[in-house]
Amino acid sequence: KPQTSIANCRNAPTTHQPSGIVGGKTAKPHSRPYMVSLQVQGHHRCGGILIRNDFVLTSAHCKTEQDLTVVLGAHNIKKQEKSQQRIPVEKYHQHPKYKGQFLYDIMLLKTNATLNKYVKTVGLPKKNGKIPANIKCYAAGWGQTGPNKPGSDVLKEVMVKLQFDQECSHKWQNYFSSDQMMCVHSDKRKEGICQGDSGGPLLCRKMPQGISAYTKASGCDDTKYPHVFMKINFFSQWIKNVMQG
Known part of the structure; x- marks a missing residue:
């Protein structure tokens, strides 16, 4: 899988290897009806969230030369569940x-979902909302369950805590922007996101x-390196403009 050019640095992150859940637990089926599996030819590539019936929010690096399929209403993405909707990306x-x-x-994906008890939208935070460090949050997805391990068939979730921006900047240095990004850590060893959950959400309160962005290229379970997410409220106006477009 392609990596960004700086991912060759020993401690550089990678964004072009989509990311997953290490540790954590299996989510209650359909308890997160806004969760999206973005797939290429039936294979999970990234996560995402349904923020309106016609828009999915995800990571920009999830776009590939091949078309993505939006899969909604899923728990086990390897099964043909009756609850699932498989919809092409329009734009x-x-x-x-x-x-x-x-x-x-x-990135925003234009699509056309049918809302029901298995497929629902999720609201977005206010533009300037502040989130205190150390509050409990959840990441969720179908990505890898550890370095060089396969992705999960069923939706998994893991509890993490928001890290202070200074700690993120100290570890990631120039790769981290406190305006655009936030990072998390786990109280337990080797829990968090890994390859296959890029684009998936970080849920606090x-x-x-x-939106899941990157982990350490050489080992997503390296507890010294916090996992990084794009800060949704930084992009509120852009999201609004695209959806009104």
Whole structure:
């Protein structure tokens, strides 16, 4: 899978290897009806969230040369569940300032979902809302369950805590932007996100606050390196403009 050019640095992150859940637990089936599996030819590539019946929010680096399929209403993505909707992407809206690296790594997908008890939208945070560090949040997805391990067939979730921006900047240095990003850590060893959950949400107080962006390239379970998410409220105006477009 392609990586960004700086992912070859020993401690550099990677965004182009979509990310998953290490540790954690299996989610209660259909308890997160806004969760999206973005797939290429039937294979899970990234996560996402349904924010309106016709828009999915995910990471910009999830776009590939092949078309993505939006899969909604799923718990086990390897099964043909009756609750599932498989819908093509009508239009890709990568952030115009995204250049294939780490900044502005966010994307909206135009689609056409049917809302029901298995498929629901989720609200977004206010533009300038502040989230205190160390509150409990959840990440969710179908990605890898550890380095070099396969993705999960069923939706998994893991509890993490928001890290202070200074700690994120100290560890990630120039790769981290406190304006655009937030990062998390786990109280337990080797829990968090891994490859296959890029684009998936970070939920704090039942509200999505972040979109999974990157982990350490050489080991997503390296507890010294917090996992990084794009900060949704930073992009509120852009999201609003695209959806009104």
